[in-house]
Amino acid sequence: MNLLEELLKTLDKMVNDQFESVxxxxxxxxxxxxxxxxxxxxQNALYTSNRRDCWxxxxxxxxLDVKRVIWEHESDELINDPRAGMDHYALxxxxxxxxxxKPEDFERAQVPAMVQACFHAWHHIAMHNHWLSAYTASHMLxxxxxxxxxxxxxxxYRVGKKFENELGINxxxxxxxxxxxxxxxxxxxxxxxxxxxxVKTEEDCDLVLKGAQESMAIDRAYRxxxxxxxxxxx
Amino acid sequence: xxxxxxxxxxxxxxxxxxxxxxxxxxFKRLLAxxxxxxxxxxxxxxxxxxxQNRRDGWxxxxxxxxFEVKKLIWQHEEDELIGQxxxxxxxxxxxxxxxxxxxxxxxxxxERTARLEGGEVCFSAWIRLAQRPWLEAIAxxxxxxxxxxxxLIRGGSLSLRIAAMLERDLGVPMKKQxxxxxxxxxxxxxxxxxxxxxxxxxxxxxxxxxxLRGARESLMIDRVYxxxxxxxxxxxx
Numbered sequence: 334m335n336l337l338e339e340l341l342k343t344l345d346k347m348v349n350d351q352f353e354s355v356x357x358x359x360x361x362x363x364x365x366x367x368x369x370x371x372x373x374x375x376q377n378a379l380y381t382s383n384r385r386d387c388w389x390x391x392x393x394x395x396x397l398d399v400k401r402v403i404w405e406h407e408s409d410e411l412i413n414d415p416r417a418g419m420d421h422y423a424l425x426x427x428x429x430x431x432x433x434x435k436p437e438d439f440e441r442a443q444v445p446a447m448v449q450a451c452f453h454a455w456h457h458i459a460m461h462n463h464w465l466s467a468y469t470a471s472h473m474l475x476x477x478x479x480x481x482x483x484x485x486x487x488x489x490y491r492v493g494k495k496f497e498n499e500l501g502i503n504x505x506x507x508x509x510x511x512x513x514x515x516x517x518x519x520x521x522x523x524x525x526x527x528x529x530x531x532v533k534t535e536e537d538c539d540l541v542l543k544g545a546q547e548s549m550a551i552d553r554a555y556r557x558x559x560x561x562x563x564x565x566x567x
Numbered sequence: 568x569x570x571x572x573x574x575x576x577x578x579x580x581x582x583x584x585x586x587x588x589x590x591x592x593x594f595k596r597l598l599a600x601x602x603x604x605x606x607x608x609x610x611x612x613x614x615x616x617x618x619q620n621r622r623d624g625w626x627x628x629x630x631x632x633x634f635e636v637k638k639l640i641w642q643h644e645e646d647e648l649i650g651q652x653x654x655x656x657x658x659x660x661x662x663x664x665x666x667x668x669x670x671x672x673x674x675x676x677x678e679r680t681a682r683l684e685g686g687e688v689c690f691s692a693w694i695r696l697a698q699r700p701w702l703e704a705i706a707x708x709x710x711x712x713x714x715x716x717x718x719l720i721r722g723g724s725l726s727l728r729i730a731a732m733l734e735r736d737l738g739v740p741m742k743k744q745x746x747x748x749x750x751x752x753x754x755x756x757x758x759x760x761x762x763x764x765x766x767x768x769x770x771x772x773x774x775x776x777x778x779l780r781g782a783r784e785s786l787m788i789d790r791v792y793x794x795x796x797x798x799x800x801x802x803x804x
Contacts, residue, residue, distance in 0.1 A: 385637055386630045393626025393697065397648075397660060400622055404641070404648050411634075411641050422634060459630065460698060 337529060340538050344469075347549055348477040349484055352491075356553040360560030361491060365499040369563045370432050373492070375442045376559055377509070378425040383452045384471070385410060385422075390459035391467045399468065399527055406520055417512045428509040431502060447558035454551045458544060465537060466544030472524045473548045478517035489513035570770050577775045578762055581706075581782055585714040586721055588786055593794030596801075598728055602736035606800045607670040610729075612680045613796060614746070615663040620690040621708065622648060622660075627697035628704045636705070636764055643760060646753055659749065666746035669739050685795030692788045696781065702774055703781030709761035710782040711789060715750060716758035726750040 351357050363369065385407070392403040410421045417424050426439050444452065458470040478487035485491070493510035496502045504511050532538060588594050600606065622644070629640040645651070650658040657665070664674050682690070696707040715724045723731070730747040733739050741748055761778070769775045 382634060385634065389626055389628075389630025389632075389637065389640075391626075391630075393623050393628075393630060393694070395626075397619060397622065400626065401648050401658075403626075404644055407641055411638050420638075456630075460627070 336535070336538060337532055340532060340541060341525070341528065343542065344473065344476060344545055345482050347545055348473065348479075348482060351477055351549060351552060352483065352485065354553045356557030356560070360556040360563075361495070363560050363563045365495050366566070367432060367500065368566050370496060370500055370502075371429070371434055371438070372563055372566055373559065374425065374429050374432060374434060374509075375439055376445075376448065376562075378422060378429075378439050379442060379444055379448070379452075380555075381410075381421055381425055383455060384474070387455050387459035387467075387471050390456070391464065391471050394460075394464040394467055396464070396531075398530075399464070402523065402527060406524065409516060409520070414512060414516060416516060417508065421509065421512070421516075424512060425509045428507055431506050431508075432500075445558065445562050447561070448555065451551050451555040451558060454554075455548070458547055458551075462544060463540050465531065465540040466547070468524075468527070469541045469544030470548035472521065473545050474552060475517040475521040475524065477549075477552065478513060479521040480514060481518055482521070487514065487517060489517065573772065573775055574762075574765055574769065577765065577769065577779060580779060581710065581713060581761070582719050584782060584786055585710065585716075585719060588714055588789060589720070589722065589725075591790050591793075593790045593797060594725075596797040597793045598732070600732070600797065600800050602733055602800075603804060604670060604737065605803045607733060607737055607739075608667070608672050608676070609680075609799060609803060610796065611663065611667045611670055611672060612677055613683050613686055613799070615660060615667075615677055616682045616686060616690070617792070618647070618659050618663055620693055621711070623690075624693050624697040624704075624708045627694065628701065628708050631698075631701040631704060633701075633768070636701075636768070639760060639763065640705075643757060646757075656749075659746065662746045662749055666744055669743050670737070683795055683799055685798070686792060689788050689792040689795065692791075693785065696784055696788070699781065700777065702768065702777040703784075705764060706761060706778040706781030707785035709758070709764075710785050712754045712757040713761065714786070714789065715754035717751060718755050719758060724751060724754065726754065 388403055388407055392400050395403065412420055414421060414424070419427065426436050429439065455470065459467045476482060478489050480487045480490055486494070489510045493504040493507050493514065496507050496510070497504050528541065532541060625640055625644055629637050632640060647659045650656045650661070664677050667677065693707065697704045713719055715726050717724045717727055726747045730741045730744050730751065733744060734741055765778060769778055
């Protein structure tokens with residue numbers, strides 16, 4: 334197996350292992366109520382905003398051709414995803430209507446302390462690391478959402494199914510989660526192509542793995558935190 | 568001072584700061600040069616690096632800016648990174664390389680020529696500025712486009728003045744300097760971005776001071792950078 338194949342296999346194992354972690358298990362085990370669902374959807378909008386921050390920083394630090402790939406990627410997110418006819422933040426707000434949320438609920442939303450710490454940590458990786466580490470850190474969150482790689486479905490799919498099974502809201506009505514089931518598969522595949530161009534040495538692999546490991550650790554902390562806060566809501 | 572007056576005052580100050588660049592010693596030295604082909608070639612290559620550094624800076628600014636401002640920057644970067652395909656316009660890096668052809672440069676010459684050492688230091692300084700709080704950061708990037716706006720700069724923007732020098736010294740007409748010609752037009756449009764943002768996000772004195780701080784710092788780096796370019800040109804025959 335060549336260097337790149339081995340690296341991609343390791344990344345695939347890492348995103349699958351996330352779902353075996355205590356933090357992911359606890360998060361996915363919290364029974365959904367309507368209030369908890371609302372909390373989750375609002376937090377997911379804040380998470381999406383944090384992703385936009387980080388991809389911007391990664392774009393700043395990357396080589397020119399990688400910048401172009403990220404710019405295209407951000408088109409769906411910031412401007413308009415043709416799958417949805419709107420940007421991904423607007424999509425999340427629109428999704429909120431299904432569970433009784435108004436745009437003002439998103440505007441007023443507070444970032445809880447443990448979540449804030451995770452957001453800062455992701456910012457730090459995106460802004461202050463070698464671009465390959467920064468790029469991988471952001472990419473891994475989409476790879477972890479890629480149902481072609483994650484056995485049993487990515488995070489958006491699993492959370493969407495929880496809304497369906499526990500609150501009786503069909504996944505198709507949870508439009509943001511539904512779009513991300515597909516969008517993050519496409520995004521993670523497009524972004525993954527860059528590894529083929531830029532990963533040539535053991536040192537490059539180490540930089541990719543550093544970003545992957547750190548981002549996955551934050552992701553576990555983030556899911557643990559969101560699960561914790563959800564469990565506090567009766 | 569009312570917010571509206573405060574904004575107008577800030578804008579006037581920014582415009583004056585941009586105009587003063589042209590009275591600084593490094594700008595005067597650069598603009599007093601006579602271009603030879605060798606000088607034009609090196610200048611052209613280093614400007615391609617400058618354009619790339621702008622892409623770094625705007626990326627970081629996009630990262631820290633509020634959502635609505637991110638969208639504006641994303642659109643701004645379309646011209647620069649991707650080009651307006653519907654209008655048959657290429658991205659600005661490709662444009663810089665294509666412009667190099669009229670000075671006898673190949674695409675490989677851009678790849679094999681290193682960045683100017685002093686330029687590298689200035690690029691790092693601009694990146695550092697782009698990573699500061701977002702109002703300072705956006706001002707740091709946007710002010711360079713204001714300094715290149717023919718609407719704001721008395722006597723012509725930097726791109727226009729350099730283009731005129733290249734035409735005078737090497738007989739290359741402006742329309743053949745496709746990168747300079749594009750920036751003469753685009754930076755007039757792009758220069759308005761900062762005011763557009765300031766109207767919504769600079770409602771108090773502290774926010775307006777942050778914008779002025781970022782702008783001043785960027786213009787200082789700009790002067791140092793132009794000084795290094797002048798040194799480089801002087802050293803060439």
